Amino acid sequence: MKNLTLPVIQNNFNCCVPVQSAQPAYPSIRQPFVTGSLETTTGILPRVSSSLTWADRRGAMKARWGVGRMNYSLEPGLYALNNPDANSPVLVTANYKMSFDKLRQALPGRNLWILVLDTKGINVWCAAGKGTFGTQELISKIENSRLKEMVTHRKIILPQLGAPGVAAHAIKKRTGFTVYYGPIRARDVAAYLDSGYKADAKMRTMTFPLKDRAVLIPIELVEVIKPFSLLALTFLVLGGLGGPGNYWANLTNFGHFAVVALAAAVLAGAVLSPLLLPYLPGRAFSIKGFSIGIITAIFLLYLRGVNFSAWPDRIEALAWLFIIPAIASFLTMNFTGASTYTSISGVKKEMRFALPIQICAAIGGTLLWLTSRVIS
Amino acid sequence: MNNLSYLKNVVTLKLDENKCTGCGMCLEVCPHQVFKMNGRRAIIRNRDACMECGACRKNCPAEAIYVESGVGCAAAVINSLLGKNAAACCCGPQTNPEGKNSGVCC
Numbered sequence: 204m205k206n207l208t209l210p211v212i213q214n215n216f217n218c219c220v221p222v223q224s225a226q227p228a229y230p231s232i233r234q235p236f237v238t239g240s241l242e243t244t245t246g247i248l249p250r251v252s253s254s255l256t257w258a259d260r261r262g263a264m265k266a267r268w269g270v271g272r273m274n275y276s277l278e279p280g281l282y283a284l285n286n287p288d289a290n291s292p293v294l295v296t297a298n299y300k301m302s303f304d305k306l307r308q309a310l311p312g313r314n315l316w317i318l319v320l321d322t323k324g325i326n327v328w329c330a331a332g333k334g335t336f337g338t339q340e341l342i343s344k345i346e347n348s349r350l351k352e353m354v355t356h357r358k359i360i361l362p363q364l365g366a367p368g369v370a371a372h373a374i375k376k377r378t379g380f381t382v383y384y385g386p387i388r389a390r391d392v393a394a395y396l397d398s399g400y401k402a403d404a405k406m407r408t409m410t411f412p413l414k415d416r417a418v419l420i421p422i423e424l425v426e427v428i429k430p431f432s433l434l435a436l437t438f439l440v441l442g443g444l445g446g447p448g449n450y451w452a453n454l455t456n457f458g459h460f461a462v463v464a465l466a467a468a469v470l471a472g473a474v475l476s477p478l479l480l481p482y483l484p485g486r487a488f489s490i491k492g493f494s495i496g497i498i499t500a501i502f503l504l505y506l507r508g509v510n511f512s513a514w515p516d517r518i519e520a521l522a523w524l525f526i527i528p529a530i531a532s533f534l535t536m537n538f539t540g541a542s543t544y545t546s547i548s549g550v551k552k553e554m555r556f557a558l559p560i561q562i563c564a565a566i567g568g569t570l571l572w573l574t575s576r577v578i579s
Numbered sequence: 580m581n582n583l584s585y586l587k588n589v590v591t592l593k594l595d596e597n598k599c600t601g602c603g604m605c606l607e608v609c610p611h612q613v614f615k616m617n618g619r620r621a622i623i624r625n626r627d628a629c630m631e632c633g634a635c636r637k638n639c640p641a642e643a644i645y646v647e648s649g650v651g652c653a654a655a656v657i658n659s660l661l662g663k664n665a666a667a668c669c670c671g672p673q674t675n676p677e678g679k680n681s682g683v684c685c
Contacts, residue, residue: 332649363610366632367632372640384608544584544585544630546586546629547652550653554657
């Protein structure tokens with residue numbers, strides 16, 4: 204008898220909040236880019252606008268150069284862009300600050316919800332590949348943010364590049380929300396919304412235009428600066444050995460040229476390759492890099508005015524014809540990771556032939572260069 | 580940008596046309612227009628354009644698509660060859676839920 208009534212009484216009079224109706228945790232409104240708050244029945248949400256501040260732009264610039272890039276993030280959860288209501292669209296993105304900023308910047312004057320997934324500060328595409336921009340995470344964010352109480356419709360828009368991590372049919376089954384894959388680029392989202400959630404083939408196709416390749420150059424350079432410095436210093440010191448004059452005279456001549464040549468190799472592989480990518484011969488990145496490396500080496504040797512009648516000069520020139528293309532080829536091959544159209548099977552295939560050649564060319568070239576130092 | 584096409588005949592993409600229900604989801608998620616509709620079924624239109632991102636496989640409700648997905652990134656492959664964290668190339672620490680060195684990065 205007691206069991207029949209007690210639970211009901213307890214539910215009515217319990218001072219503590221039952222687990223199911225615990226307050227949803229919304230992102231903090233004390234984040235620098237938050238411009239206000241939106242009070243809802245389930246809690247206070249941070250409100251953001253479409254205009255980026257100087258701090259936002261500076262943050263993006265720093266991230267491009269690798270400064271603080273690995274924790275350039277915002278708190279995940281539900282945000283309000285301007286003044287959304289129960290009919291406003293819901294857009295999903297990653298908690299990489301640059302992704303979030305690009306999205307809101309592309310939607311001036313719009314009122315909508317932005318659901319930010321916890322991707323550990325990684326962009327949508329990378330996070331989808333890892334699975335952090337994934338089905339489970341999306342389900343839990345939909346539930347935690349009480350999205351069903353915020354909007355009357357049951358549609359959520361995901362960036363198309365999030366699709367490798369999210370199974371749309373599983374989201375529908377588990378949450379009732381239908382996933383609409385929006386365009387690839389944030390700048391097309393407004394047109395997508397206006398056309399009634401329709402993306403044309405152009406919005407759905409990933410390209411790799413000059414501008415997109417160029418913004419990746421800084422991070423390529425930053426990542427190579429340390430090995431380059433070590434290598435350049437070694438060549439500089441060894442450059443003084445052998446040769447016709449005293450140590451310092453040789454260092455100034457051969458050592459300095461070695462540093463310039465190594466810098467040219469980096470320039471070829473990390474700057475020229477990305478810029479000239481579509482125009483370099485071959486499909487494999489290693490071949491593209493090798494080509495630009497050869498051209499760079501020949502151009503450099505032309506500037507140096509090699510004395511082809513002397514053996515040490517000949518051997519030194521030959522050494523650089525090995526070393527520069529090897530480095531340029533390797534660096535260009537590494538650019539596959541940043542490109543938008545290379546497959547893992549393809550990368551593995553090209554690495555199987557290219558990596559041994561690059562290593563042999565680099566070692567062979569270095570031995571030749573050392574030989575030229577010793578015999579002169 | 581016709582010059583930007585990668586190696587030929589390397590991708591692991593397979594489509595079982597008998598399982599396909601013709602929902603068109605693969606056409607929607609593919610960033611390289613690999614699929615097209617042929618009547619009420621999807622077919623592979625441009626196989627070499629596939630970058631093995633795995634979006635189609637993940638979003639195929641009929642499980643008609645197979646692809647060994649991963650992101651084409653040489654640095655990640657080298658790192659996994661060296662037994663290091665596979666994602667050290669450009670996507671930060673490896674946070675794959677399965678916690679394995681999958682060679683996946685960005």
